[in-house]
Amino acid sequence: MDNLALIRWYDFKSKRNQYHYGCPRLKLTELYNIVNVEAIKNNVHIIPRFDKTNDYLVNKYIF
Amino acid sequence: MLSSKLKNSKTINPFKFTNLIWTFGLNNAQEFIDHRLKNYRPNSKIYSGLEHLLEYLTIYFSSTNQNNYIINIYSSVTLENGSIIRATDNFYGKAWYSNVAVAMDSEELFEYLTDKGICYGQVQYLLYFFFLDFKILIF
Numbered sequence: 115m116d117n118l119a120l121i122r123w124y125d126f127k128s129k130r131n132q133y134h135y136g137c138p139r140l141k142l143t144e145l146y147n148i149v150n151v152e153a154i155k156n157n158v159h160i161i162p163r164f165d166k167t168n169d170y171l172v173n174k175y176i177f
Numbered sequence: 178m179l180s181s182k183l184k185n186s187k188t189i190n191p192f193k194f195t196n197l198i199w200t201f202g203l204n205n206a207q208e209f210i211d212h213r214l215k216n217y218r219p220n221s222k223i224y225s226g227l228e229h230l231l232e233y234l235t236i237y238f239s240s241t242n243q244n245n246y247i248i249n250i251y252s253s254v255t256l257e258n259g260s261i262i263r264a265t266d267n268f269y270g271k272a273w274y275s276n277v278a279v280a281m282d283s284e285e286l287f288e289y290l291t292d293k294g295i296c297y298g299q300v301q302y303l304l305y306f307f308f309l310d311f312k313i314l315i316f
Contacts, residue, residue: 117192117305121298126290138292146229148237151192153279159262160276
């Protein structure tokens, strides 16, 4: 329990349409938490959507 | 004497933290963070992260009565699978805060909307803490 990370969470942008083209569509929230590094499974590529504010897609196809 | 005791108590850590940025004691964390905040622009990520850091550290350690913890803040950590996670304002001149997939506790899964048990987050700080036992400082 010694390895920690302060994380700022993303949440789904819309509860009804959670995915776009199979990719989770997210917004950055003001929620933070301290989590154990053990819980971090991987790096992810999160890309801002063009011409939109606080609207992101998780790149599931090209990494 | 101190160094030999510390060496003996060292356990193997599966995660490799690199690039130590700061180190401070939990009991003077407020003072340390207030002092650091003066050096950053209020709209920078490191500033907003620092503002939250103490709040969440306090929550995290609230269950323990001890506050002799030493907290080291690092800019990167290597996971067991070899991925490097970064949280720094200056990685060769650029800010780099990794986006990560976090596996949620199975008991909490029903409380949130997740992507098949995974939530996404942006790493603000990477920290390693250890308990400083003052007894070993008495020679």
